[in-house]
Amino acid sequence: MIETRVVESDAEREDALAVRHAVFVEEQGVDEDLEYDDHDSEAVHFVAYDGSEPVGAARLRELDDGIGKVERVAVLADRREEGIGRELMARLEERARADGFDELKLHSQSHAADFYADLEYDRYGETFEEAGIPHVRMRKEL
Structure with missing residues (x-):
């Protein structure tokens, strides 16, 4: 069973960063200097576990x-299509509401836009490139 939680310890933070590294740096070829930034220190991080194995991660920060x-949403390649991303987003949105956010914005990789659209995020603006990957802007009122 998947357990998604807000990162509260250094070990959980390292697990979230390990998932991001596997997905963005190793799988997608994003430069580490772009993947890890100053926002990591101010963001609320989330990690999804299957038992003790970290399988997903995300972060939320005030814009x-x-x-x-919503940033750095990642699920390990061999664990996609299991609902882990949906669980991460549900937990993240729950926290966003508790933190008083009225709206969430994100930059979705173009191939993942349908995933966010299914979660009621609306696309706006033109396609743009970020870290060498096509992205679209999306938002959702909470």
Whole structure:
């Protein structure tokens, strides 16, 4: 059974970062200097576990007054299509509401836009490139 939680310990943080490294750096070729940034220290991090194995991660940070930014949503390649991403997003949105956010924004990789659309995120603006990967802007009112 998958357990998704807010990161509260150094070990959980390392687990979340390990998932991100596997997905973004190793699988997708994102430069480590782009993957890990100053926002990591201010963001709320989430990690999904299957038993003791970390299988998913995400982070949430304040973008503007009442607006949160969803970032670094990642699920290990061999664990996709199991609902782990949905669990991460549900936990993240729950926290965002508790933190007083009225809206969430995110930059979705183009191939993942349908996943977020299924979670009621609306696309806006043109496609753009981030870390060498096509992205689209999306948002959702909470």
